[in-house]
Amino acid sequence: MKPGSIAFRLSLLLAAFSVFAAALASHYTFVTSRSLLRERAEHYLMTTTEVLGRHLQSSLQAVSRNAVTLAALAAAQGALEEHAGEPVRRTLAQAFAAEMDSHPDYLQIRLISAGAHGLEQVRVQRQPTGLQRVLDAELQEKGHFPYVFEALPLPAGQVYMSELAATRDEALAGGGDLPSYTLSAPVVHNGHALGVVVIQVAARPFLQGVSADLPDGFQLYMSNRWGDWLMHPDPSQTFGFDRGQRVFIQDSFPDAARLINGQSQQLVTSVNESGGEPVVAAFVRLPIGSEPEQRFWVLGLAQPVSAIEGEASVLGRSIVQVLLLLCVAALVLAVLVSRVVTEPLKALAQATRVLGTGQRVQALPIERTDEIGELARSFQLMEEQVWQQMTQLRTSHNAMDHLAHHDALTGLPNRRMVEARLAQALQRAEHTQRPCAVLFVDLDHFKNINDGLGHDVGDAVLRGVAQRLSQALRVGDMVGRLGGDEFVVVCQDLGGEEDATQLALKLKAQFDQPLLIEGLPVQIQASIGIAMAPRDGTEVRALLTRADMGMYRAKQNGRNTYSFS
Structure with missing residues (x-):
């Protein structure tokens, strides 16, 4: 083939056109696939956050049910009635101790009467040496605390929940700086609230239990309704309000202000947190307590952008490899200019369109021993890699769905x-x-x-x-x-x-x-x-x-x- 000939110029034109078309198709496939992977990863992150939020609310409901059950037990035994004596209170204290044995994060359980300025009738607390029932002489008046006077008007079966705060009682296990929250349920008899049952729960074991089953690579965040950090990958950021400093979620994630002020119930955002690696975070607003109080927590999960786009990089390298092979095949096709070569090229072009629509490629000339066959086998390899990655994503989603409905230890329904x-x-x-x-x-x-x-x-x-x-x-x-x-x-x-x-x-x-x-x-x-x-x-x-x-x-x-x- 002589330079300047029609065949030579036609071959160059066909080769240039083929290379350009292959590069354009590869770029479109890469951009589209990367966008789809990013959207799927963000959806998976939000779904995981919602599942974790339901798990958190379920854990809070479990504590609430325990408080209601103990309140019902106190009412059934008449522990707050005038004729109730020490045997009844001793039995109730044993029930409190049994409940605390089953829940190591419970700091103390108390029975407080509505009268006598909220005098404690029974108190079992967790001390460094073990569980202890507080003697009558050490029982205190608690009627001025919100968990008493706000719980008494509630109907039977409902609970009051406090904000998370540091515990100041040095006698409790964990010391005076242990973050905790309090739930209380009214003890109702014949339609009258005779007192409340109060459960104080250590926050850190409770929150760590909520995040225990998270996959590797996830960062867990949580704030209260004002934006103060309750959970953060950096422990020094949490519970700053108990140390005289306020560290807010809005400082690290500005878009989270929409959750704090009620403009949104959930969001996905990307930031460079503290000048480090960019992360993608999903947050949801979780209501807690009774509806009139309109209290809530903000729960979030984050992943580095590099982890989310890692599969896109692998896909990009595969597309580049295929593009190089397409360029080689384009030169061969331009030189041969024959139907035997152009027909497989059409088949490969059709395979590219099919792959772009998310369907499996059925027929490729992989049996050929020339460059077209090599190109077809490489294309098939790329397709298998793409489908394998998509299968892994589906498997991860199914695993999270199974985790949301089954117990991780026994495999039984949760x-x-x-x-x-x-x-x-x-x-x-x-x-x-x-x-x-x-x-x-x-x-x-x-x-x-x-x-x-x-x-x-x-x-x-x-x-x-x-x-x-x-x-x-x-x-x-x-x-x-x-x-x-x-x-x-x-x-x-x-x-x-x-x-x-x-x-x-x-x-x-x-x-x-x-x-x-x-x-x-x-x-x-x-x-x-x-x-x-x-x-x-x-x-x-x-x-x-x-x-x-x-x-x-x-x-x-x-x-x-x-x-x-």
Whole structure:
């Protein structure tokens, strides 16, 4: 082929056009794919933040339920009535201590009367040496605190929640600078509030528990309704208001001011925090406390921009490699100028369009041994890499979805899924007119296993219990784990109370034989509370509460037994 000839000039023109077209298509594919990856990553970040927010609210609701349950127990035992004596208060103190044993983040639980200027009647507190009941001479008047006078007007079943603040009581475990919050529930008898049950919770263990299951690479943030940091990757930024300095979320993330002033409920923003690596952050506004108070927390997750766009870089390198191969193929095609070469080129162009639409490429001339075949195989490799990356994203999303509905230790449904399944069972019971039951299973003396044999053995025991309970269920029933050593069994289509009793006996029989943990036999016993629908209620939370009360009654009856609510 002579320079200056038509063939030569046509070859140059075809080669230049092919290279230009390949570069343009590659650039468009890269820009479009990078934008899609960025949008998907931001959506995943926001979804993860919302899931974490629901987990946080669920944890707060669990503490609220405990406060309501203890208030109901105090009302049922008449602990604040005039005839109540020391035996009643001692029994209630034992119940408080048992609750604090199950929740190491609880600092103290108190029963405060409405009269006598809010005099404490029972107080159990966590000290460095262990749990201690405060003697009558050391009980104090607390009527001037908001958790007393704001909780008393509330109806039964509702709670008051304080802001997070530093604890100033040096006698408590953790010292005087331990951040905590307080929840209180009224003790109502015959429509009158006789007092309140108050639970004080250490904030840091609670917040660390909320973020314990976050994947690597995520940064967790949380602020109060004024913007003061409650959680931050730099611990020195948190709880500044208790040290005489205010460190606000608006200083690091200016757009977060829209959440603080109520202009938005969620946002995704990008900033260079403290002059460091750019990050992408997703924030949601989480209401807390009662609605009239309009209090809230701001919860957020952040990732470095480099982590989010890392897959785009890999995709860019793959596109550059393919572009180089396309340039080589364009030169070959320009020289040959034949139908044998142009047809595969059309096939590759068609494959590029198909890949741009998100579909799999079906037919490529990979069997060829020339440059076109090499180009086709490289294109196929790029396609596999893109699909592999998209599959990894979907897998990560599915894993987060599974984490949102299942317990990470046992694989059983978590509280959220249990409540959804119980709601379905209640609808079915209403339709079929056949009752359903909730069995609340709580392991007896499980703390002794953790303390004596270690938490690894305790975790193995929980997995073993989950397996045994699952094996004992009928088809259509479900067992879930609420947390700690608490399990819930939802049974439907029962004939009556006798069927529920048989189910409880069947579950109890699962604990007759000890569990073998690393060759070591571990004997487990459980107390079971039973609530029936519609007899004990037709609402999810009401049934769970009644079943929980039945479980406590079983423990009071000597443990290793069952009791109806």
